Amino acid sequence: MTRFDADSPKERRKLFAEAVTAHRTRASPFLTVEVEHDPDVDGEDSPAPWVQFADQTFNMDVTEEELECAKSLLSEFPEFRIDQMESPEEAEGTNLRIIARSDANRLAAFVDRVFTDVYGRDEDYCAWVAAV
Known part of the structure; x- marks a missing residue:
């Protein structure tokens, strides 16, 4: 893996697939994908969204509205399922x-759709593989 960011759907999915392959090949603890904070989408005080992958499990933080979007997205990925939801007080x-x-x-297609469908990013959003 020689590049770490992409900003078109085709290039992002290629980047994410390469990151998953690198993660599996290296047996790394996890891989993390991040996007830039967008105050119009995320709100002023909220952090930028991220998606982490490890042990065949995606991990992400979502608001109540984003959770509903994630559940809807999962209907298009029937081989994926919610394993756990934690909402600390x-x-x-x-x-x-x-x-x-x-x-x-x-997996790459799912990550890309999470950022567009769940986190509300435009089709030309830029994503980074922050850790592999």
Whole structure:
């Protein structure tokens, strides 16, 4: 893997698939994908969204509205399922864990759709693989 960011759907999915492959090859603890903070979408005080993948599980933090969008997206990925949802009293959202046993390209497509469908990013958003 030689590049770490992409800003078109085709290039992002290729980047994400390469990151999944690198993660699996290296047996790294996890891989993390991040996007830039967008105050118009995320709100002024909220952090930028991220998606982490490890042990065939996606991990992400979502608001109540984003959780509903994630559940809707999962209907298009029937091989994925919600494994755990935690909503600590001191947190404003839910930590969502999704079991995802699939090939790198299918996982990459899911990550891309999470950022557009769940986190409300435009089709030309830029994503970074922050950790592999």
